[in-house]
Amino acid sequence: MSAILGLSGATATVAQGKALVLASNQDWSVLKPMLFQSVAETLEMVLVTLVVGGILGLVLGVVLYGTRPGNLFENSVVYRVLDIIVNIVRPIPFIIFLAAIQPLTMKVVGTSIGTLAAIFPMVIMATFATSRLVEQNLVPVDSGVIEAARAMGASKLTIIRTVLIPEALGPLILAYAFLFISILDMSAMAGYIGGGGLGNFAIAYGYQKFDPTVTWTAVIIMIVLVQVVQAIANAFAKHILKRQG
Amino acid sequence: MATPIIELDHVVKEFKSRSAEGRGVRAVDDVTLSIEEGDVYGIIGYSGAGKSTLVRMINALERPSGGIVTVMGERIEGLPESKLRPLRQKIGMIFQQFNLFSTKTVAQNIAYPLQLDHWRKDYQAKRVDQLLKFVGLEDHADKYPSQLSGGQKQRVGIARALATNPKILLADEATSALDPETTGEVLDLLRQVNEELGVTIVLITHQMSVVQQIAKHVAVMSAGRVVESGDAYSVFAAPRQEVTKRFIATAISGLPGADRVAKLHQQWDDRIVTVLIRQKDVAREDGQVPSSGQNISSLIAQHGVSTNLLYGGIDTVSGTAIGAMTYELDSSSGDVDAFLADLARDSDVFDFGTAASPVDYDEAVTTPMGRKGNANKGADTNVKSNDDAAATAVGKAGEERQ
Numbered sequence: 001m002s003a004i005l006g007l008s009g010a011t012a013t014v015a016q017g018k019a020l021v022l023a024s025n026q027d028w029s030v031l032k033p034m035l036f037q038s039v040a041e042t043l044e045m046v047l048v049t050l051v052v053g054g055i056l057g058l059v060l061g062v063v064l065y066g067t068r069p070g071n072l073f074e075n076s077v078v079y080r081v082l083d084i085i086v087n088i089v090r091p092i093p094f095i096i097f098l099a100a101i102q103p104l105t106m107k108v109v110g111t112s113i114g115t116l117a118a119i120f121p122m123v124i125m126a127t128f129a130t131s132r133l134v135e136q137n138l139v140p141v142d143s144g145v146i147e148a149a150r151a152m153g154a155s156k157l158t159i160i161r162t163v164l165i166p167e168a169l170g171p172l173i174l175a176y177a178f179l180f181i182s183i184l185d186m187s188a189m190a191g192y193i194g195g196g197g198l199g200n201f202a203i204a205y206g207y208q209k210f211d212p213t214v215t216w217t218a219v220i221i222m223i224v225l226v227q228v229v230q231a232i233a234n235a236f237a238k239h240i241l242k243r244q245g
Numbered sequence: 246m247a248t249p250i251i252e253l254d255h256v257v258k259e260f261k262s263r264s265a266e267g268r269g270v271r272a273v274d275d276v277t278l279s280i281e282e283g284d285v286y287g288i289i290g291y292s293g294a295g296k297s298t299l300v301r302m303i304n305a306l307e308r309p310s311g312g313i314v315t316v317m318g319e320r321i322e323g324l325p326e327s328k329l330r331p332l333r334q335k336i337g338m339i340f341q342q343f344n345l346f347s348t349k350t351v352a353q354n355i356a357y358p359l360q361l362d363h364w365r366k367d368y369q370a371k372r373v374d375q376l377l378k379f380v381g382l383e384d385h386a387d388k389y390p391s392q393l394s395g396g397q398k399q400r401v402g403i404a405r406a407l408a409t410n411p412k413i414l415l416a417d418e419a420t421s422a423l424d425p426e427t428t429g430e431v432l433d434l435l436r437q438v439n440e441e442l443g444v445t446i447v448l449i450t451h452q453m454s455v456v457q458q459i460a461k462h463v464a465v466m467s468a469g470r471v472v473e474s475g476d477a478y479s480v481f482a483a484p485r486q487e488v489t490k491r492f493i494a495t496a497i498s499g500l501p502g503a504d505r506v507a508k509l510h511q512q513w514d515d516r517i518v519t520v521l522i523r524q525k526d527v528a529r530e531d532g533q534v535p536s537s538g539q540n541i542s543s544l545i546a547q548h549g550v551s552t553n554l555l556y557g558g559i560d561t562v563s564g565t566a567i568g569a570m571t572y573e574l575d576s577s578s579g580d581v582d583a584f585l586a587d588l589a590r591d592s593d594v595f596d597f598g599t600a601a602s603p604v605d606y607d608e609a610v611t612t613p614m615g616r617k618g619n620a621n622k623g624a625d626t627n628v629k630s631n632d633d634a635a636a637t638a639v640g641k642a643g644e645e646r647q
Contacts, residue, residue, distance in 0.1 A: 094601045148344035151304055151415075152405075155326075162357075163491040165506035244347040245391020 005111075025211055038201035039221060041115055045187040049122040051181060056123070057130020057179075058084075062160055064131055065138040073145070078099045082131075089128045094185055094186045097125055098193060118195030122186050133175040141167045170240040177233030181226055185192055198222060249279035249315075250413060251303055251444050256312035257299050258469075273309070274469035280447060280462070282412075285439050287460030288449045289492055294470040296449040303447065304336045305329050310540035312618040317412060334362060337406030337444075343398040345390040349423040352386040353402050358408045358561050376404040380434060396427035403434060407442070414438060416448040420455055428452075432459045442489070453492040456483065457562050466488045475529070483534040485528040488611065499558035499569030500595075503606040509555055510600045513573040516581060519594040522559055524566040537592040538570065544588050551578035589614040 061083070066072045067079035092100070098121050105120045106112045141164055143238045165172070191200025198218045206215030258273040272295045280286045290296045301307040302314055305321050316323045321332060345354050352373050359369045361391045377383050380400040390398055399419060407416055408481055416435065420428040436459055438444050450456060455475060456463050463481075464474035467488045473480060484490045500519055501509065510518055515572030522538040552572045574581045576599075588594055598604035 142342070142344070144340055144342050144344040144345060147306065148338065148340060149337070149345075149357075150306060150339040151333060152409075153360055153362050155330070158361065162360075163346060167346065170507060215373040240348060243389045243391065245389065 002007060007236075011143040021156065025216070026205065026209065031205060031214065034205070035201060036215065037216075038196055038198050041196040041200075042184070042187050042198040045119055045122060045190060045195065046180065046183050047114060048119050049126050049183045049186070050176070053123045053126025053183070054130055054176060054179065056127040058134050060127060060131035061134025061138065062164075064135040064162070065164075066156075068139075070143075072159065086128050086132055092125075094121075094125055095189045095192065097121055097138065098189060102193075115195050115197075118187070118190030118197075119153070119194055122183060122190070126179065126183055130175075132180055133179060135171065137168050137171040137175050138164060140171075170237045170244065173233050173237045173240070177230050180229050184222060184226065185197075248282060250282040250284075250317055250566075251280040252313075252315040253278050253302070253449065254313040254315070255301075256299070256302060256309045258302065258307060259310040271295075271469050274367065275312075276310075276466075276469075276471050278464055278471055279473060279502045281444055283443055285446045285448065285459050285461045286438070286465055287463045288447065288457035289451065289453060289456050289463060290449075290466030291451055294466040296466045299466070300417060300447055300449050301477065302571065303336060303413070303415060304333050308419070311335075312617045313527065315369055323379075330361075334337050334358065334409045335411050336415060337411040337414045338415040338417065339402040339406050340400065341421045343390070343402045343422075343448070344426075345398055345405075347390055351386050351393070352403055354390070355404045356410055358405060362409055368448055374407060376408060376535070379407070380404045394427075395423050395574060396430055399423065400434065403431075403438065408445070408594065412445060414444050415449075416446060418450055418594075419448065421450065422566075428455065428457070435459060448576070461563060465492065466561075470502070476563065478525065478563045478565050479527045479529060479619055480522050482525075482565075482567050483529055491541060498562075500610075501556045501571055505556065506597050506603075506606055509571070509573075510603050513555065514600045516574045516599045517567050517571060517597040518574060518585065519556075519571040520564055520588065520595070521595075521597040522568045522570060523593075536592070540591055541570070541588060545585060548584035548587070549579040550576040550581055550584045572647060585614060599632075626634065 002094060029244060030121045033082070063073075064079065064082055064086070067075040067082070069076055070113025089097075098118075100238035101121055102112050102125070105117050109117050109120050111117050137239055145163060146159055154162070187195075187197050188202075190197050192202075202215045205211060206218065207211070250489050255275050256273055257271065259271050261269050261377075274295070285604060288296045288299065298307055301321075302309050303316060305314075305324065309322050312322070313320060316332065317335065319332070320407045321329070324332070326398040326502045335506060347358065349357065355373045356375050359372060364372070366535070368427070373386070374383075377386055380403055382397060382400055384406070385393065385397065390401065390483075390531060391414075394403065402419070403414075414435075419435075420431050422497065432455065435446060435448070439446050448460060463473065463477045464471045465480065465488060466472070472486045472488050473484065479623045481493055484493055499522070506517065520538040520541055523534070523536045524539065527534040552574055555571045555573055557568065557570035559566050559570075561567070585596070586596065594610045594612055596604055597606070597609050598624060
């Protein structure tokens with residue numbers, strides 16, 4: 001990465017007396033493997049959370065949507081309780097949440113440090129975040145289409161699977177891209193509990209060692225990741241939304 | 246007579262009010278009606294009259310709060326959701342907003358009910374082709390609904406509703422989002438569905454012209470109740486309820502409004518009369534309303550009265566003519582009074598007087614000439630109320646058209 005930035009001659013710039021802003025003062029032959037490892041750790045945390053939290057969030061989101069007044073599984077008690085829980089959990093800053101549920105993490109995962117210990121709270125937070133996103137993107141689905149499917153004799157679960165989610169697929173894809181970014185954000189804080197990852201790499205070897213090159217390397221990798229994911233999601237969503245006219 | 250395929254017996258639907266008073270809203274209030282197999286049954290009413298709720302109780306999308314709903318011989322009002330599936334596959338439904346699946350192609354939309362019914366893939370494809378041909382959309386199988394016009398979307402809706410060979414088709418304001426020409430095309434298709442496939446159609450609408458074009462029987466709904474029902478021609482030719490008259494005014498043209506009569510008096514000096522046209526006698530529970538205006542041409546010839554036809558309109562309902570014609574009668578050409586006396590014997594005639602001595606409009610249309618000589622008492626009162634009705638109704642149409 002430093003090669004890409006054209007900053008491999010770090011010593012040379014130091015020798016010139018005035019350190020450039022992005023000049024590195026560490027040995028990249030040591031840093032590089034750590035960088036690769038942290039990218040792998042980040043991807044592991046993000047992907048596991050995205051899949052597990054994404055699926056759990058989809059289920060919770062469908063339940064939230066379905067129990068809303070006037071919807072398929074109308075149940076105002078269930079809706080209100082879930083609504084309040086989601087509203088309580090979502091605004092908690094992740095770094096605080098991480099600390100707050102540490103006892104639970106300890107019980108479930110068996111340890112409160114490391115990548116797995118970071119994934120557990122991430123999945124919980126992602127589930128709640130996803131549920132709200134899913135709910136909000138299902139609400140605009142035309143109730144007439146659902147009624148049409150009911151009139152044809154489709155069961156409620158079939159309607160969710162074959163009508164509701166397909167009808168909202170475009171916005172849902174964009175919601176999951178947004179979720180990917182939120183999870184990437186969460187993963188950066190995993191460093192605090194020894195979860196590793198790019199966030200930890202940037203803090204430990206960049207910020208704390210006064211080496212902006214390292215910090216910016218991590219930042220740029222994250223930017224590229226986000227851009228790629230967002231571009232793919234946009235392309236899919238655009239394809240679907242174009243059909244819907 | 247065929248057996249009823251749909252029977253509603255004292256059906257009530259109340260919605261719980263969300264307001265603090267806690268009083269429920271009666272969307273459907275004690276409705277009893279029966280629809281026979283093969284019928285095209287129009288339910289007409291203003292929005293909020295309860296017709297949408299009523300039709301949704303036929304396929305149990307809504308559950309009645311009271312009463313009995315019998316469809317194809319089976320009581321359905323208490324059936325659990327899981328037992329409704331076979332019933333719903335025998336009842337197709339089409340909607341005002343078409344309600345097509347926007348991320349599925351035309352062919353996938355039509356195949357959806359077949360998938361629910363677990364048809365084999367090759368049978369599905371065959372059935373979809375057949376349906377596309379029936380609704381005239383063979384070339385659009387792979388398009389998405391957003392690429393179709395409103396009329397084409399409704400054709401897809403109809404094809405989808407017919408996929409599982411239903412016995413009943415519920416049409417919920419199916420033409421209300423369409424322009425008049427497309428409405429006609431879709432109604433033609435529905436008529437074809439009824440005649441060729443023998444599907445019983447229950448059609449709800451707020452457009453009287455739709456009922457006029459296609460319905461064999463009509464029920465008029467107002468504030469949750471069926472206020473009037475019968476075969477389409479009787480309801481059109483002899484409406485009893487105010488709400489029915491208002492609906493008919495939007496569909497049947499012919500009788501001039503007060504403004505129109507005043508204008509005619511400005512242009513034409515001589516006597517102006519309007520004759521109601523009813524091709525057939527109308528049988529009603531409370532007596533018969535006789536036909537009207539059927540011998541006017543021969544009477545004109547017989548009396549040698551020269552006439553100017555000034556205004557009028559005739560429509561057909563269930564293939565039978567209904568309307569009104571307005572003439573100026575040239576008093577110098579023959580015995581106008583004798584002609585009118587003869588005419589009024591078998592017809593409903595409104596006399597608007599001459600330009601010099603006009604008759605008050607309301608008086609003219611509420612007290613038609615004659616008939617008293619040969620009509621029995623019961624029929625007489627009916628005729629009167631009916632004339633009143635037609636006058637109000639058709640008169641409004643005249644005003645609208647001016």
